[in-house]
Amino acid sequence: MSKEKISRRNFLGTMAISGGLAKTGFGQNGKSEKKIDRFALVARHNPVLRNFETLSPLSVGNGEFAFTADATGLQTFADEYAEKMPLCTMSQWGWHTKPMPPSLVGKTYKLTEYDAYGRKVAYQTGRAGQQEMYDYLRENPHRLHLGRIGLRLTKADGSEAEPSDISGIEQKLDLWKGQIESRFVFEGAEVTVRTAAHPALDLLAVSVESNLVDQGKLAVRLAFPYGSQTMQAADWKQPEKHQSKIVGQTANQVQIQRMLDKDEYFTNVSWTGNAKFEAEKTHYFLLNPAKNQKNSKNQKLEFVVSFTKNAALKTLPNAVATFTASAAHWKKFWTTGAAIELAESRDKRAPELERRIVLSQYLTAINCSGSLPPQETGLTTNSWYGKFHLEMHWWHAAQFALWNRLPLLEKSLDWYNKVLPSARGRAEQQGYAGARWAKMTDETGRDSPSGIGALLIWQQPHPIFYAELCYRLKPTRATLLKFKQVVEETANFMASFAHYDEKTKRYILGPPVIPAQENHPATETWNPTFELEYWNFGLKKANEWRERIGLKRVAKWDDVVAKLSPLPVKDGVYLAHENCPQTYTERNRDHPSMLGALGILAGEKADRETMRRTLYKAFKEWQWDETWGWDYPMTAMTAARLGEGKLAIDALLMKTEKNHYAANGHNYQRPNLPLYLPGNGGLLYAVALMANGWKNAARTSAPGFPDDGSWTIRAEGFDADLFQHI
Numbered sequence: 001m002s003k004e005k006i007s008r009r010n011f012l013g014t015m016a017i018s019g020g021l022a023k024t025g026f027g028q029n030g031k032s033e034k035k036i037d038r039f040a041l042v043a044r045h046n047p048v049l050r051n052f053e054t055l056s057p058l059s060v061g062n063g064e065f066a067f068t069a070d071a072t073g074l075q076t077f078a079d080e081y082a083e084k085m086p087l088c089t090m091s092q093w094g095w096h097t098k099p100m101p102p103s104l105v106g107k108t109y110k111l112t113e114y115d116a117y118g119r120k121v122a123y124q125t126g127r128a129g130q131q132e133m134y135d136y137l138r139e140n141p142h143r144l145h146l147g148r149i150g151l152r153l154t155k156a157d158g159s160e161a162e163p164s165d166i167s168g169i170e171q172k173l174d175l176w177k178g179q180i181e182s183r184f185v186f187e188g189a190e191v192t193v194r195t196a197a198h199p200a201l202d203l204l205a206v207s208v209e210s211n212l213v214d215q216g217k218l219a220v221r222l223a224f225p226y227g228s229q230t231m232q233a234a235d236w237k238q239p240e241k242h243q244s245k246i247v248g249q250t251a252n253q254v255q256i257q258r259m260l261d262k263d264e265y266f267t268n269v270s271w272t273g274n275a276k277f278e279a280e281k282t283h284y285f286l287l288n289p290a291k292n293q294k295n296s297k298n299q300k301l302e303f304v305v306s307f308t309k310n311a312a313l314k315t316l317p318n319a320v321a322t323f324t325a326s327a328a329h330w331k332k333f334w335t336t337g338a339a340i341e342l343a344e345s346r347d348k349r350a351p352e353l354e355r356r357i358v359l360s361q362y363l364t365a366i367n368c369s370g371s372l373p374p375q376e377t378g379l380t381t382n383s384w385y386g387k388f389h390l391e392m393h394w395w396h397a398a399q400f401a402l403w404n405r406l407p408l409l410e411k412s413l414d415w416y417n418k419v420l421p422s423a424r425g426r427a428e429q430q431g432y433a434g435a436r437w438a439k440m441t442d443e444t445g446r447d448s449p450s451g452i453g454a455l456l457i458w459q460q461p462h463p464i465f466y467a468e469l470c471y472r473l474k475p476t477r478a479t480l481l482k483f484k485q486v487v488e489e490t491a492n493f494m495a496s497f498a499h500y501d502e503k504t505k506r507y508i509l510g511p512p513v514i515p516a517q518e519n520h521p522a523t524e525t526w527n528p529t530f531e532l533e534y535w536n537f538g539l540k541k542a543n544e545w546r547e548r549i550g551l552k553r554v555a556k557w558d559d560v561v562a563k564l565s566p567l568p569v570k571d572g573v574y575l576a577h578e579n580c581p582q583t584y585t586e587r588n589r590d591h592p593s594m595l596g597a598l599g600i601l602a603g604e605k606a607d608r609e610t611m612r613r614t615l616y617k618a619f620k621e622w623q624w625d626e627t628w629g630w631d632y633p634m635t636a637m638t639a640a641r642l643g644e645g646k647l648a649i650d651a652l653l654m655k656t657e658k659n660h661y662a663a664n665g666h667n668y669q670r671p672n673l674p675l676y677l678p679g680n681g682g683l684l685y686a687v688a689l690m691a692n693g694w695k696n697a698a699r700t701s702a703p704g705f706p707d708d709g710s711w712t713i714r715a716e717g718f719d720a721d722l723f724q725h726i
Helices: 003-009 038-043 131-139 211-215 319-335 350-367 390-402 406-418 420-429 462-473 477-497 529-549 555-563 593-598 608-621 631-641 645-652 677-692
Strands: 015-018 021-024 058-061 065-069 089-091 112-116 119-123 148-153 166-174 179-186 189-197 203-209 218-223 242-249 253-260 263-272 275-281 284-289 300-308 339-341 499-501 506-508 714-716
Touching: 038 319, 038 339, 038 350, 058 179, 058 189, 058 350, 065 189, 148 203, 179 319, 189 211, 189 319, 203 218, 203 319, 211 218, 218 300, 263 275, 263 284, 284 300, 300 319, 339 350, 339 677, 350 390, 350 677, 390 406, 390 462, 390 677, 406 420, 406 462, 406 477, 420 477, 462 477, 462 529, 477 529, 477 555, 506 555, 529 555, 529 593, 593 608, 593 631, 608 631, 608 645, 631 645, 631 677, 645 677
Parallel strands: none
Antiparallel strands: 015 021, 015 714, 058 065, 065 089, 112 119, 148 218, 166 179, 179 189, 189 203, 203 300, 218 284, 242 253, 253 263, 263 300, 275 284, 339 714, 499 506
């Protein structure tokens, strides 16, 4: 590594910008003289709830496992949340597959053929005459709610508590510790519940403190559902279809085997103190503390619940150890990596943007940093049956690299090597070279039938983009070799997919193809703007990758880049694709994806003034209520790269239903999508870019923010060299 690169990588102090002039707080040693008080930054955005906020429940997790709680700190009144934001316990490995209906046994799903320049290419798009098979393949496997953990609160008359019986709620998510602290009053008695997830295990720790424990009015209920493809990821109405069996028990620990059709997992419960674990009814269990104990005024019940795929853990860390581990883990998370503070800004929107930045870091860490690409609702609830969308992986996780938390991105990238054979098979079946990545998939990498998803292509270059981020932060031969196959096979497909038109002497993308703006018919669409720019990026980087390893460039990749169609323009603005019959008159909804060509990407093929006109027109005419959460940060990135800092902020904080961030930090979209993590991840990517610059950006502090004196940005912990290449 050169001395110049080393010095840039040490440029990790605090930068500030005010009034458009850079104010650096650097001494002669290159380090900040004024560091961000990270604890204060994080703590002032701890969510605090005082009611049953059914669209803002709080969660704890570690990227592989997450638990979402109601106002009691557990899942005591889960039914109240079921149609708003279901309270789930989820893991990366927790999937369920329903048996295939007898009517489908022996049948196969029939592919639909499309004409691709005189060649028939088959896709999984058809429903006609096979709706049942179509639905079964989309819905299975589905992610599973592993088990409900709640309190059983008994009233004086012997009946169970209702939400209306709970008062005095004060619940806080302590972001610095990764713990939920819940306080409430039930029949005059105070109850305090602490909840945390272990940083390295699929394990929840709980501490309950109340004199109700000693009075026998408080117990813990553990309940298990059957699997479901719904948002709730749970079916509580078919107890005969699954089993919950105690297979081991000691004085302070119990092991439960769970069987759902051919799927199996284990649950371990371990507690301290004198309590009894027993079956309440089928799939329901109670942990009952002993009554009339000494020092009952401060009676505590502490326990942990773990979930494992194969065999239950024999020895579990207790609640105290887990709380300690959680606090240490989250302190390290917040004190390493990067940080941005906006507290000294005069713009009244700054506190809300800072809140979204802090909470989005937490939410993406617990939902999007695991060993699989995340589903759009992470490990919080189900969306699209719990399957993940590979075009959205970028929006969830690319930001980890920019925020100097590369390991949180790397954890999910090994999956691409694992499912490479599946991606190769898909390309081969369609008559293409290389590997074609699925759209909507599960841990196996299999594609799901879809009238839209099977025809998307903008996820194809993503693995090359991820690999490049990794290389920029870890420029080693080991990095090159780790991603070599994925990069090459991805580029081989991309070059193979591009059709060379002899008449016009250019390469064309599609038809059939559906662009990132999905409301365009596949057979009438070709040369989508963003995808052309991404093909240019991906194939260029793939050949750079070969040269770094010491291999010759692939001539076909260079040929496609050299002869790739230009970005389509009409009336002075970029179109969604070349065959758009109009500009923004009929289809100005969904994603304004043409903006991403100079926003998400550096825009080597894009003309800046054409894109500026496109940006202005989109702000004026786009139907923003019919967009998605990541469209706002994408628009902000385009504005930032064009020097339109005010528009960048206006995009990030535009007031629409799809750009709303709830009290818990989640980006609400619609009733069956009450959270949308691509919005959170996109926000973090955009803000990092705006604060640090980009390829060929002006060498000033925070070049993507307004230069009118209304914003003061403190940023530290970012890798300055990385931003010179994105």
